[in-house]
Amino acid sequence: MIFAGLRIALVGPLPPPAGGMANQTAQLARKLREDGAHVQLLAVNGPHLPPWLARIRYLRAALRLPVHLWRLWRTANTVDLFHIMANSGWSWHLQAAPALWIASLKGKPALLNYRGGEAAVFFARAPRLVAFSLRRASAIVVPSAYLAGVFEQYGHTAHIVPNVLDLQRFTRATSAAPRAPVADGPCILVARHLEALYDNASAVRAFAIVREAFPAARLVLAGGGPQRAALARLARSLGVLDAVRFAGPVDNAAMPALYQASDVVLNPSLADNMPNSVLEALACGVPVVSTNVGGIPALLQDGVTALLVPPGDPAAMAQAILSLLRDPPRTQALVDAGLAHAATFGWPDIAPRLAAHYRRIRAAPRPGAYTRCVARWLFPLHEWIKGHHSARLLRRLERSQWWSTEQLQEWQLARLRALLRHAGEHVPYYRALFARSGFDPEQVRQLADLSRLPLLRKVDIASARDSFKSARAVGLRPFATGGSSGEPLQFFLGRRRVSHDIAAKWRATRWWGVDIGDREAVLWGSPIELHAQDRVRRVRDALLRTTLLPAFAMSPDRLDGYVRQLRSWRPRMLFGYPSALCRIASHASARDLPLDGLGVKVAFVTAERLYDEQRAQIAAAFGCAVANGYGGRDAGFIAHECPEGGMHITAEDIIVEIVDGQGQPLPPGATGDIVVTHLATQDYPFIRYATGDVGALGTEPCACGRGLPLLQKIEGRSTDFLTAVDGTAMHGLALVYIVRELPQVRSFKIIQESLLRTRVLLVCLPRLDAATRTAIVTGFQARLGAQVDIAIDEVDEIAAEASGKYRYVVSAVTQAGSP
Known part of the structure; x- marks a missing residue:
């Protein structure tokens, strides 16, 4: 069962009275329990008060609030997370916001499930006041794209988890056949409360028009509310009161029969989000006429699953109803499409999406005071001093990771066109290339137009290194690759590009429930890190709680020291080469020194291909998850693994193409060369850069719900350890760095x-x-070792392995305990 053992505090209204949010709360509790969760229901409309007291609105709320707070505080001690149903107005301030604050104070993750078509008006009245409590939510889910857009407008990320429809109860009548023409007596149903927001008055006026064509027609108003008397007077004035039935509040269990007895369901609402009544009607095989307000156009397709009309327009409502009554084939087509649409809102489709959010908020960082200080103040200050904008970029990336595919592609296209325009105007290499090939950046209309440019290879940069510099470059610094493809490369990066890569890595780190400022052990080998550890860097690392363990010379004595350091340091995360982490794991196992009780939450691995056996060994040795990363100093932070297993591309900054031997893009799932365009490289552009690696794009979305595209697989980099004469095992990059910096070296093995x-x-x-x-x-x-014979052979070309992969370090020496 997908929620087995999970302890959830579900905060929301419960029937009676029956209503959309109350019904959803009760149904959600039932479904979660059926799937193994332990649910504590905290009804915000309880305890029940004497009728005379319950009618006094603000006094009623004031009396219920202390009880609500006490129940929240007590329940927080016994649950894993809060699921808070929320709406606009006073219910937000007196019910949802207190639940968010108490969950935050108790250190419990809280999923805010916001609904209500008046969200835009509510935010506009007091955006800062609402945001003050909203920031306490671990995640926000809404049932529609409309509401997600409202939240985005005010700078909050909301994820779409649609309302759940009980398809076992709301179903087409068993005797139902294709609808026959209605001779007389059609029944029109309105299943909304009798409140001004739902504009039942327009429904009554529309019914009066329908009755002129169908004198035996009937109108059923199923709901209670303060407008009942006014609606009765209106029906009397229009001469239709005898055909209008006020059904009053109807229990949700009785609603399927009411839908099945109707010929048309009318939703006359003035503001709406994702009304359950509309979906319930579709599931019962009843055609729907609805106003086109709020989230309705995103929920229903006009002329396909329903007929949509303007709000407050009785004539349009009547005309739509009459068209359905007079045209049975068209009506049947709407019914069939509606049934198929409603089927997508069943629990089997919704439960995995909800479960993914539960997992995510439970795994989200809940750092201690020092880590919060580092992540929120110290590290952003450090970045600002260096001229980086990574903290600001992180905030944007944490919103954009949830964008749809279409939104991401629009963003990529806009940035791509800006990059190409800049390159054509200010970068000598591209100015000449565009002129030579007749390429006009202004003619780029879609991402596929990028394939009109040739691939950029390492040799192109090496032969014209300075011509890639933009005339408007800011803060360029020289960098070099590790030569993992056998071809080292020297190039330049500006502060803008570095800022984007740091922000992308920071975001991926937070996916795993850790943050900058948590204790970290880094097994790395770059001379930049190893030979430049001056006093300032040592102070910085100490403040950020990072310790560096050189991955080059890993003799038994040094490995003993590393194990002692790790057991003493007790890092919350590891970062390094998978082969280096495996060496430590093997050494610790051979010495019978367990590492799985140190409290490591995740091991981030990169710079080499991660093999399944390496993942298993690292996970078992350190008792943690293993997260794979893919990228480089040249290509950027290309992709990173999330806890759901998806290798997400940093699509806001990087366009990844998989191409064939002629440089033409291949479809998702097809294996080919990995080519990247980094959109933050105006200072030193990398456009259609061939990484030298092989992979494939994913064909399915990730279960985590992020809109970022996926790398399905990565083939390529592989590094062997070398063994010194004295038995010391060292990372292959220890020798790579000797030859890669030489300007005359084009490739090596x-x-x-x-x-x-x-x-x-x-x-x-x-x-x-x-x-x-x-x-x-x-x-x-x-x-x-001084006695080792080093034979240097200069050759014209270095061939790849028989498999087609390139291994730039190969060792035939068997190492004891090697991974």
Whole structure:
């Protein structure tokens, strides 16, 4: 069962009286329990008061509030999360907002389930006051795209989880056949409360017009409310009171029979979101006429699943009803489409989406005071001093990750056109390329137009490195790749690009319930990190609670030290090469030193291909989840794994293409070369950059609900460990860094044939001089051992492996305990 064992406090109204939100609360509780959850129902419309007291609106609320607060406070001690049903107006301030605050004070995640067609008006009245409590929610879900848009307008991310329809109760009558022409006596049903918002007066006026054509027609108003007397007077004045039945409040269990006895359901509302009554009518096989307000156009397709009319227009309502009564084939088509549409709102479709949000908010960071200080103040200050805008970008990325595919593609297209215009005007390489190929950035109308440009390869940048610099570049700094494809690359990055990559990594970190400021152990090997640890960097790392463990020289003695450090440091997250983490895991296991009780929540791995056996070994050794990351200094932070297993592309900043041998895009699911366009690289553009890796785009969305596209698989980088004469195991990059920085080296391969012989294949232009050869030999022997024979062979080309993959470090030496 999908919710087995989960303890949920469900806060919301319950019948009586029956209503959309009350019915949803009761139904949700029932469905969650059927699927194994332990649900504590906290009814906001209880306790029941004497009738005379319950009629005094504000006094009623004032008397119920203390009881509501006490029940919330007590229940918070016994549940895993809160699910809070919310609406606009006083119910927000007196019922939903207190629940959010108490959940926050008690450290419990809270899912806010907001509904109500008047949300836009409610926000507009007091946006800051509403946001003050809204920020306490761990996540916000709404039943429609309309409401999601309202929240987005005010800077809040809301996820769509539609209302649940009980398809076992709301179903077409078993005797139902295709609708026959109505000779007389059609029944029109309005199933909304008798309140001004639902404009039952227009329904009565529309019915009066219908009755002129169908004298035996009947109108049923199913609902209670303060307008009943006024509506009766209106019906009397129109001469139709004898044909109008006020059914009063109808229990939800009795509604299916009422729908099935009707010929048309009319929804005359002036403001609406996702009315249950409309979906219930569709599920019962009844055609619907509705006003086109609020979220209705997103819920119903005019002329396909229902007929939509303007609000407050009785004549249009009557005309739509008459068209259904007079045209049975058209009516039957609407009924069939409505039945199919209603079927998508069943619990089997909604439950997984709700479960994903429950998992997400339970895994979300709930940091201690120090981590909050680092994440909210110290690290953003550090970034601001460096001229980075990563904190601001993070806030935007955490909203945009939930955009739809269409929204993301529109955003990508706008940024792509801006990048291409800038490159054509200010970057010498692209100015010449566009002129030579006749490419006009202004003619880019869709993302597919990007394929009109040639691929950018490492050799193109290496041969014209400075011509990629924009005339308007800000804060350019030199960088180099690790040479994981066998072709090291030197290039430049500006502060804008670095800011975007930091924000993307930060966002992915938070997916796993950890944040900057949590204790972190980093197993890495870049000279940038290892050789530049000056006092300022050491102070920064200490403040951010990051400790660096060099992944190059991993001798048994050093591994002993690493294990001691980890057991003492007790990091909340790990970051490093999967092969390095496996080396530590193997070493700790051989020494019978368990690492699975340190409190590590997640191990972030990158820079190498992650194999299934490595994932299993790391997870078992450290007792944590393993999150794969894919990217590089050149291509950027391309993709990262979420807790649901999806490898999400940073689509706001990066366009990923999978191309064939001719550079033409392949469809999702097809394997080909990975090509990226980084949209934040105006200072030094990477447009259609061939990463040298192979992969495929995903074909299905991720269960987490994020709109970010997926990488289905990644083939490519693989790194071996090397073994020194004294038995020290070291990461292959220890030798890569010796050759990759040499300007004449175009590609390389390092082959450790035995403990006493290592061969280095180099493609060089110009050829190496004696001094450089000596420097390479000296550097290799310093790491492998002075007695090791280093053979340097300059070749014209380095062939790939038989599998087609490129291994830039190969060791034939068997290592004890190696992964």
